Amino acid sequence: MDQVPQSSNQSDSNKWLVRILLIIGIGIPVLIELFTFSGLVSSHFFGEAPSATNDRRSETSAKENIPLVKQGDTLFSDTDYPLLVDTLRLEIYPDQWRFIMELKPLWKPNRERSEGVKLTFQNLVTQQQSLEENRVLVWTDNTLDEAEITWILPTGQRPQNAKVTYRSTRQDSLTGTLDIKRHFEFGHVPARYKQ
Amino acid sequence: MHIHRFERFWIGVSLVAIAIFIATVVIGFSVYDLRVIGAEKTVDPQNLQETKFADPGVRKAEPGSEVDYEVYVMSRQFMFNPGTAEPITVPTDAKIRFHITSPDVLHGFEVVGTNLNTMVIPGQVATFTTRFDTPKTYGLLCNEYCGAAHHVMEGRLKVVSKSQFNEKQLVQ
């Protein structure tokens, strides 16, 4: 019967290769598993229980420096003419995702003092691209109307941030125009499926 | 048939190990109250407006109920209601029963870092009872693929101390 191993005369270089492969290919995995095991054991006996809170936001990533824009937020609350984010949502259609933002002035502009407000979105950045199209919203007179902007995004794209400029023109003694440039970061935008 | 002595020993060891594994689960069930979801009730996913899911949220349990609060959560593409827009808020030291269903596709309901984890299946109501000892805010996510925006389906579960819990926010 043919039981003789066919490869007993491996060449020397092959022997070296096998040795290296065994050391790297099995040694590293064994080390990884040992680390994992000791990590699990020590965190079980000495560590605190894992927590799932978000109370650590402040210490985490830099994106927290800029507050995220959420539905219900008031934007430009430091101006005479703050804007309320009435709606912020992502509508999912089979072939496109629409990012919809509805803004509404918190109160009527004081006619004496203000001519109104112009809000310009200079771009909208998603994970993969930046839509460089200007979108402008204008409130004048006594309108408290809601204004809506819709961006049509390719499927799968979520809004990340946008560059906006806010211009309000005042007519009182302070006069002049107030120009503010801001950077909006969008956090979680609730998504809804549409057909 | 001839079975080698070592092999017989190995079979014995294997069977004992298997028995231990089964016993572990049984002990978890009976002693530590680690349970899994069972069959509760079915609903018509196209007629949820006639159920309590039409007005989801946290409710005070009926008097005489074995729990203190009932939480109705509607999971739908791609949000938890409540949960996503505003957190699900419940008090500590109370028996809380969750009821979760879906009007559209399968979802998951996972309270991150805990063993509150269930499938949400249209037509079925997932029901489980739990209790929280300490105030804490947990992350909530959908862990069953539910469509192109599955990864944006998230929310929060906020446990506040009993004294700070505002019963006025309950669904009547």
Add this chain to the structure above:
Amino acid sequence: MTFIDNYPKSAKIAKANFLVAFIALAIGGLFGLIQALHRTGWARNIISSAEYYTMLTGHGVLLALVFTTFFIAGLFVWGVTRSLDREPENMAFSWSWFWIMLIGTLMATVAILGGFVEGSSIRAAVLYTFYPPMQAHPLFYIGAALLIIGSWMAGADWFRSYLAWRKEHPDERIPLQTYMTLFTMLMWYVCTVGVALEVVVLLIPWSLGWVNQIDPLLPRTLFWYFGHAVVYFWLLPAYFVWYSILPKLSGGRLFSDSMARIVFIIFLILSTPVGYHHQYADPGITVGFKFYAMATTLLLLLPSLLTLFTVVASMEHGAKQRGGKGYFAWLGKLPWGEPAFAGCALAGIMFAAGGFSGIINAAMNINILVHNTIWVPGHFHLTVGTAVALTFMAISYWLVPQLTGRKLKNKTLALIQPYLWFLGMTLMSNAMHRGGLAGIPRRTAEPNYSQFDFEAVFGTISEIKWQIAIGGILLTVSLVFFLWVIFNSWFRGERADKPVDDFIPAALSGPEHAPKILDNIKLWVLLAIALVLIAYSVPLAEMVMDGLFSPGAPTIPV
């Protein structure tokens, strides 16, 4: 003389199956790499996050269903032919099952890849579990049905060969390789009944619009009736290799032929009634039935532990033939420099690790901690992704030369390949398990949330991501090595009369020591059916009684 010279017709059909399997492996592996990079945020611009799910469907279907099924078909053609010493009874029939499987595969693949074409209505981003009410294009379901039907015909083909052989050898024991093939296929028949009913009775009519609502729980339950046994359909062919070829590759002989038979019988009778263990977290299924499934699942550890014993004992025998000594020192005498041996052995080691995490999954109240987290892919990349896939790749280094009559080329690459896979998989799977403990979900394009962060049990989340990405890259490099070696040998290898030593010696304790009852096919099939009825008749009746399609959910196309 080697296989292709003795059985040219079988060689041809086995090669056709392998070719499809390797192409599926190549595409599926590429998708795997992109997923690993996308999920971890290493490269989010190759595909969009919506397309991620189309890709994941492709990865699951092409690897778990197509690569496995075609490779298994090729392997079994080889094993049945050589162990019965006869080619298929009717080549036209053999080619017809191959073509039906291939056409089904192409239909399903077109439906999936349609998802990458903008505006296409042919889409199937339903993942390889295709839970309704998410609906794919009908091509997807029809293709899946054809793949299954083709595999049934393949099984029938091997039974035909067996019956014809039996006529000529009325008193002989069924040769081991044929025995293992037949029992694997019997299990396949028992379990595919569920998915065939699901697809043909429920999903195809529904996807064609003949009914417009569907009960999500019933098809899901039918899927998992099939869905656990299918993992044994992948695994048993790896066992086939470990029992019947690996002992020879390690220089020895199989330890016990009867133990191999017993193991396959246990798998036949216990594989299907365990499906609920994928539904521990489902509402709508009574805890009692989940418990029954759990006990059965854990009992299924037994045949795998028996296999471990027999395989290790056979390898020890081999090593001692080669001059190995001692309790452990013999391990060093194994042919670690032979790619086919090294791959199978490494696959076996990884399967043991997969078994550990499998026990956690099986324990139903512990399972809830990891249910649908990335832990789960971490687990099955050890089992199907390595124990099965690496065994298949490794044994190809030994089979393809026999089937083509050409010597293996690039032996050094072939040798590095399984070690690289082992290393890459350790990195990826270890990190996936740890991510799962932190609660990171599976099947999620961007597991980053704005309302909370994950916290690793130890270490950091970003370290876990690194590990997954690097592991995925190493796996892909290993896969490229494999494909290069195989295709280079297949089409450019040097012709040889005996490209490999393909003689398989008899077992140390042969079939003459095995009780006759082990070969009583009817008895074991009836027992298997009885256990399935106990597990499934009541719950299924409950789900069907309130109407096949209700409680009905509206259709959601993807």
